[in-house]
Amino acid sequence: MSAKASAVAPAATPDADAPVGKSRKKLFVILGAVLLLAVGGGGAWWYTSHAAPAPHEAEKKLPTQYFAMEPAFVVNLADADAVRYLQADVQLATRDPETLKALEEQAPAIRNRLLLLFGQQTSDALIQRSGKERLQDKALAEVRSVLKREGAPDKVEAVIFTSLVTQ
Known part of the structure; x- marks a missing residue:
């Protein structure tokens, strides 16, 4: 029986790991989404703050x-x-x-x-x-x-x- 028991034990281990694998997959998806949002938000902030200076800064008029x-x-x-x-x-x-x-x-x-x-x-x-x-x-x-x-x-x-x- 020990041969049977050893044959059953490896089969039981993947089933026990399956919920852990799904939760890790969810965790990676959530972390990826948060990272994507953070990078997108940071990129948008950088683009709007550095893309074009404010009109009053761009047009430093010389005196008349x-x-x-x-x-x-x-x-x-x-x-x-x-x-x-x-x-x-x-x-x-x-x-x-x-x-x-x-x-x-x-x-x-x-x-x-x-x-x-x-x-x-x-x-x-x-x-x-x-x-x-x-x-x-x-x-x-x-x-x-x-x-x-x-x-x-x-x-x-x-x-x-x-x-x-x-x-």
């Missing part, structure tokens, strides 16, 4: 620099009923040092284009704020046009009137 168009502009306005004048002090704003240098180099050409533009205006058009703002927009387009034509940087942000008198 102003170029004064001196002397003041004095032009006859295009009024048909009377002789009227416009006197304007103009500053050009940029944050780009290369554009500032281009403004200095192209000042005579810019001044010419602005004189021609200002001379086309009427006093009625400049009475309202909206008319002055339209003139600023047109002046900005003229300045950029001169710089582009010369192949210079044209990052002018604004044309600013520091004084504007019609008479």
Whole structure:
């Protein structure tokens, strides 16, 4: 019987180990899932924190620099009923040092284009704020046009009137 007993004993051992094998398998599946979630969460955190800097960090703006168009502009306005004048002090704003240098180099050409533009205006058009703002927009387009034509940087942000008198 001992031969039978020894033959039965090995058969009983795998059945006893079967529940332990299933629990180990479950344990490995659970550990694998937790590890997968941890790696996925860590990867997502790293990607969102390092992928792109915040907009305010990415755009560290240089300070605005102003170029004064001196002397003041004095032009006859295009009024048909009377002789009227416009006197304007103009500053050009940029944050780009290369554009500032281009403004200095192209000042005579810019001044010419602005004189021609200002001379086309009427006093009625400049009475309202909206008319002055339209003139600023047109002046900005003229300045950029001169710089582009010369192949210079044209990052002018604004044309600013520091004084504007019609008479």
